[in-house]
Amino acid sequence: MGTYIVRRILQMIPVILGATFLIFAMVFALPGDPVAGKCGERPCSAAYRAAFIEKYNLDDPLPIQYGKYVVNLAKGDLGTTASDTPVADQLKLRVPVTGKLALMAVAFEALVGILAGVLTGIRKGGFLDNLVLVSTLVLISIPIFVIGNVAQLYLGVKFGLFPVTVTSSNPTFYELLLPALVLGSLSVAYVARLMRTNLVENLRSDYVRTAISKGLTKRRAYGLHALRNSLIPVVTFIGFDFGALLGGAVVTEGIFNIPGVGGYIFRAIRVRDGASVVGSVTFLVIVYLVVNLLVDLLYGLLDPRISHD
C-alpha cells in the first residue's frame, strides 16, 4: 500500500510538470505586448515595463522562464497576480467557496444518481425506469447555462424558494444549494445511467444467482453483492467529476455570482494575467490527481480482489 502510494505520487510529477508547461507556454508565449492594458487607459511607463519584464523573466527564453517558475513552485510559491497580490492568497479566498459548491454538487449527484440508478436497475423496463431514462436524456441535452438561468428565474426570482444570487464572500449552505443542484444536474443524469447499466449487468451474473440460491434474501444479495460491485465505475466517475467541477463551474459561478475559482481563472485568462492562470490551473491539476489517487485507493474497499500491495 505504502509503496503503491509513493509510486503513484512519483508518477504525478511528470504530469504536473507537463500540464503546467502546457498552460505556461500558451499563456506566456502569447504574441503581443505583455503589459498592454495593465496601466489603465494610457501606455505603461518604461520603468513599469522594465520592472514587469524583470519580475516575470520575460527576457529569458521560454524554457528558462518556465524553469524559474517551477523552482518557485517547488518552494510553494505560486507567483503573484498582475495586481501584485500573491496567487496563493487569491486561491485561499476562493477555493473554500468552490470546494463547498463542488462537494455539495457531488453529494447531490451521488445520492440522487445512485438511488435513481438502483431503483431503475432493479425494476428494469418498468414505468420508473422509463421515466428516469427519458428525464436523464432530456437533462443531458439541455446546456447548463440554460438550466442555470431558467432555475434562477423560476425558483429564485418568481417563486422565491432560493436566494437569487450569492451576496457574500463566504456563502451559506442555503445560498449555494440552488447553484449546487444546477452544477450537479448533468452529472446526476450520468451517474443514474451508469449505475443502472452496471447494476442490470451484475444482477444477471453468476455470483448473484449463487447468492440467491444459497438462500440469501434478495435484499442482501442485491445490496451486498451486486450493488458493491456495480459501484466501482460509478465511484470512478464521481471522483473524476469532482475534479472537473472544481474548475468547470465557470458558468454556474457566473450565473449565481459566486466568488469561486472558475470565475477567477476565467477573468484572469481574459485580462491575460498569466501568473494567476498558471498558478490556479496548477492547483486544479494537483487536486484532480490527488482525488484520482484516492478513488483508486477506494477500489480496494469496494472489491477486495483489487489490492495495491
Added chain:
Amino acid sequence: MTEAAVSEAPTSTPEGGDSAPARSLASDAWRTMRSNPLFWVSSVLIVIFTLMAIFPSLFTSTNPTEAILRDARVRPNADAWFGRDIQGYDIYARCIYGARASILVGLLTTVFTTLVGGIVGVFAGYVGGWTDTILSRLGDVFFAIPLLLGAVIVLVTLPATDNYFYIVLKVVLALVVLGWPSMARLMRSSVIQVKPNDYVQAARALGASPWRVVRSHIVPNALAPMIVVATINLGAYISAEATLSYLGIGLQPPTVSWGVDISAAVVGMRTTPHMLFFPSLFLSLTVLAFIMLGDVVRDALDPKNR
C-alpha cells in the same frame, strides 16, 4: 467490367444476408437498431438538422441577418413564426442558419478526437511497454486540465479573426486538444482486451505484419466502444461549443449560431422568453438526437444489455 463485378460481390453479401445463417456483427447490430423506434426518431432528427446545416435555404427564405428594428422583440406571430430578437432578426431563420456552426463543430471535433485518440490508443495498447507509459502520461497531461478552462485558454491564445471557418476551426482545435485523451484511453483499453485473443495470436504466428494484425484484427474488434462514445460525444461537443459562445469566447456575433443567440437572449429572459426558448430548443434537440443515437448503437453492439 469483370473487375467491377468482383469488387461488388463481397460488399453486397452482408447487406442482403438477412436469410443467411451466420450474420456479421454489423448486420446483426443493424437488425437490432432497425426495430428500435428511438433509432428512427434520432435518425430523422439528425437528417433534418444536417440538411438544415448544409442547405438552410430549404427551410426558410428569410435572411437571418436582416434586421427589422421596428419589430424588435416581437412575440411569435404569423409573419415571424418564432418572433424576433432584440435586433429585429427573425428567430426562425436564425435557428435554421445556426445549425451549421453547431453541427460543423460537433462533427469535426468528433472526427479529429476519434482519429487522434484512436491512433494513439491503438499504438499505446498494441505496442505496450515504454511507448504505452509515455503516451498514457502524455494523455494524462491533457486530461488533467479542465476542459472548459483549457478550451478558453486555447481560444484566447489563438489570434482573433472574422473568417467563419477559421473561427469554427479554432473552437474545434480547442476541443480536440483537450478531448483526445479520453478517446485514447478508451481505445487503449479495448485494444488491450482484444490483443490476447487466439485469433490475434494466430495471425501473428502465421507471420502477419503488425500493420496487418492491427488493421484487420485489432481495430475492427476494438472499435465498438469508440463508435458509441463518439456518437454521444458529438452531442456533448455541440453543447460545449454553445457554452463557449455563451461565455463570449467561441463564435462571435456576426456569426449566426445557437450559442450566440442564447447568450444574447439570456439577458432579457424575464420579458422575452421566446428569444431564449427557440434556439435552446433546437440546440437541445440536436444534442438529444446524437445522445439517443449513441444509446441505440450501444444497445445494438452490446448484446449483453438486451
